[in-house]
Amino acid sequence: MSVQIKICGLSTPETTAACADAGATHIGFNFYPPSPRFVSTHQAEKLSQNTPAKLLKVGVFVNPDDEFLEESVAAGQLDAIQLHGKEDPLQLEAIRSRFGLPVWKVLSVETVEDVARANDFANADFLLFDTKTPNGAALPGGMGLGFDWSLLEGYDGAVPWGLAGGLNPDNVADAIRSTGATLVDTASGVESAPGIKDMDKIAAFCKAALNP
């Protein structure tokens, strides 16, 4: 089966169309206000109306409150909720029950113990292993930083998982071959500047991921 591809941090209809044309399966709408990829609920509503039907829309959140989630899920017509903060398994369960959507938990990785935290999130629908950003970093994700993929060797948790962190058109094929990831995710790796998606890079990323 082909790898699944999530392009994260979309903010224009042209780039969502480019994702669909290139073979991506998922796009991410970023609902974290400090991010250069942030979209308001108004923007998300417009974008979702123009998103090709074959793309699944994942909302990216960092420690969201219920009201904000409610507004964003509705505006973005989301297909899944990605939690990228310090949410715990109980919060994850509560969010899934409330919205009836698959919930993705991001595990920020620097050490093998970080990978083992997957055991705490057996109730997630999907796990995304991403790089732990340094203390004091502006953002908990989307910084183009990779981690040591060998930390995933031997990981055999039951929850489906994907790989993020510093992936770009030049390294994504190697990442898939090295880790066996069945979903790859990129934000800054397909941009010309923070928050500005580059359609050629989106096409190159998808081509490389689909032919690892």
Ligand SMILES: O=C(O)c1ccccc1NCC(=O)[C@H](O)[C@H](O)COP(=O)(O)O
């Ligand atoms: O992209 C952001 O700005 C962001 C901010 C805060 C939390 C999460 C964020 N991105 C979530 C993603 O899923 C990114 O695609 C992932 O972190 C990989 O980013 P990158 O290393 O830039 O490819």
